[in-house]
Amino acid sequence: MSERTMELSGSEVEGLLRALVAVPSVNPRDGAGPGEAAVAGVVRDWLAARGVAVELHEALPGRPNVVATVPGRSPDALLLESHLDTVEVDGMSVDPYAGEVRDGRLYGRGACDAKGSLAAFMLAAAELAAGPPPPCTVLLAAVVDEEHRYRGVLALLNALAGTRIAGAVVGEPTGLVPATAHKGVLRYTVRTLGRAGHTSRPADAVNAISLMARVLAHLDATAPGVPDHPLLGPATRCVTRIGGGTGPNIVPGSCEVDIDRRTLPGEDPYAVWLADREELAAVLPGRVELDAPFTVDHALDTPAGSAVVRALRAALAARDRDSTVRGMPFCTDASKIARAGVPSVVFGPGSIVDAHSADESVALADVRLAADVVADLARRMDVA
Template sequence: MTRSGELLKAMVGIASVNPRAGSGPGFGEAAVAEYVRAWLTARGVKAELREVLPGRPNVVATVPGRDPRMVLLESHLDTVETTGMTVDPFAGTIRDGRLYGRGACDAKGPLAAFMLAAEELAAGDPPPVGVVLAGVVDEEHAYQGVLGLISDLGDAPLAGAVVGEPTGLVPATAHKGCVRYTVRALGTAGHSSRPDEAVNAVALMTRVIDHIGAAAPDVPPHPLLGTATRCVTRIRGGEGPNTVPGRCEIDVDRRTLPGEDPVEVWRRDRAELAALIPGRIEVDEPFTVDYALDTPAGSPVPAALRRALEAAGRPATVQGMPFGTDASKLARAASPRSSSAPAPSPTPTPPTSPSRWRTWTSPRASSPTPSAPWGAGHEADAARRTRRQRGRRVRPHRPARLPRLPRAGVAGLGTGRRGRRGVRRAARPADARGGRAGGERHLLLTHGHADHAGGAAPRPGRPGARRSRGGTGERLDRLGRGGEAQRRPRQGRRGLPGGLHVPGVPGGPSHRGRGARRPRRRRRPPGRRHPRARRRPHLLSA
């Protein structure tokens, strides 16, 4: 057996399944990372472990060169699961000159080749440029390993990078990107004995699946990658054999081409699928976003690789790969001065995990600046409210007095004993407060009614009217930004009348500030005086 075969067999024998689906023996890359570090160190190559996730380190080795610039050789340590394999996944069985096992091609084979190359370079004279060898984690799931490597490299003068992947020993300069998201069909659950009284969410989802299979993405093909694709990868629905499902979900995998923005692709797909069954289809924000790669074939690194392949008698025609790799992340992170080709400018991406994407702006955010981070508008509103409340003295036994509302904005007030005492203000709309960011509506809360400013109180028979248990004629219209009244048990006398709790509006059961109900006085039995009452003289008639 050759040295490369022995090294590859040893690494295949160390299980390093990506722990995306669980944890336990054989999951995680720590063991194989330590093996790579020890192997390189024993052969005079400086190597170290750099933890990216808890218990999951990258291994990074360096061979200094005559030029301060460096070439990066990168491959990944993790593998996919072993389900369905017909051979022992970790035995490294050799048959007809080939080694079989999980990770033999993807991607411990390329990693073994890089390790042997680093050993040879360290044993001889310094190479023309330095070499950085990196084995990274989490390539099969969320790319946290390569992102951690990019952060560690910082402003290192990289001349180029070669990423080891199973390309069939042909140079690949392009690959597809990817965006994955969840689609949800909302039906009405019911008993299977009366299916006509329910709306089957699985039946609704079949229309979406048929549409995805029949409607190909309308994108011009790429010369190396072909057409963009879209398919369903997972489906979840139903709760029991005798119930009509009211909910069904699918995961969609959309492969993008160079020039496509995955976030824009997701927005178009969301509008397209939601229009199939209006009001019944929801599309979640993407949980995976990856960009395509398209390196010019004439760039220095691909050109040098093609010359080396031609000298070895191997095919040297550049090709494209349908899968994604760490190369696209490295290309996007490279600056024009350190890359053979200008890297694309950073594009906002959605927050699928706390440490990866932080700059995507939700269309629901109320920040006036399009490039502001997620939720910046709400944080600014909270800061303004805090500044307004500074210095305001509010007595603990009585809520702060508010300005009187104009007569036109006090429609539908209750006529009970409390009268207008229950009127409190929530946030006004943006156009009524000088263009201030927000989006909440002006809500009036009274003992008997709740309504939007300037409009009449909803009548019991109108759509959207809701009658509460406690009190007469208590109604609550829908709040701004999707908030709804939530029924809660009565919590003493500090909550809103009838046990109503309005999310985000002061005066709820857990709030004692503006809008809270005042404690009710206890009545004295007839004929009894207050202990401190002053005795008055009786007036006798003449």
């Protein structure tokens, strides 16, 4: 393994991350909006200027993934994947695109989730391209649509079909610890069926909101009946939206809520939905219905002995950083990559507490350290 280390200046890290944050890339969520194309161009041009082979692959109309390649001694690949899109900027207390730096932290939408990770991966790729070939080929992918329907990573996996990928690092804010597990999510709508009537004669009607109160009480009192995961803790179930009623003088005939159910490794989301449907229907027989899930994402559980996890932990330990594998409560593209047969670990600068927040930010020193660790990981990657 080469002992070469990165010598990044603070201005280089700051300049790259500010350039990424300065370009709006709010996920349009299938509506109107510029999407990620402009920031994809920034990523492509920055990498190409540093001698990294890079292409744009259209994942959705007008919304390209960026795929860059650093050839290695082996054609087997290490995939570095993060996303281009951000959530909305409404309600932010800082300028979402200024990239203001205060006390060593850069502020703006996407600084933490996940342009900080993307910047670290880009810096690492440029460093690897400038030095001796790493043991394996390094693929850097910056994808669209992670914040909505994760079609970017699915398009990436289709594009890479046939490529031998030994492992993947997915860039998300983990506080610079290796996350080998994360929860999945299942979201669905529950509806109570009453009978509408005039509010002057409520006894002649069946109030669907009152029925829903019984369903909510059951949900509050009943946890999902699965054992805790050693890295993730319990499965959870949370009500996120409620709606019902059509007028101030009408007893509501229907009421609905959305449920966010966080699943654990080993749980099949559709089996969970079927079990929840049976459970909630039993609370009020004939008065409850569940719509099919509108969001389904699987959990992640990568063995700690996987080559990519071992290499990441060794790179962290070499810098006296905590290399203990952890679990994360949020979902990432890693679960899709893992389901395609690629051992995957989540890693990046920043905290999930800062992601999507009104004053989103990331420490520039952590971005620089993440770049150093990822470059070292690539040099340590065992593809034998």
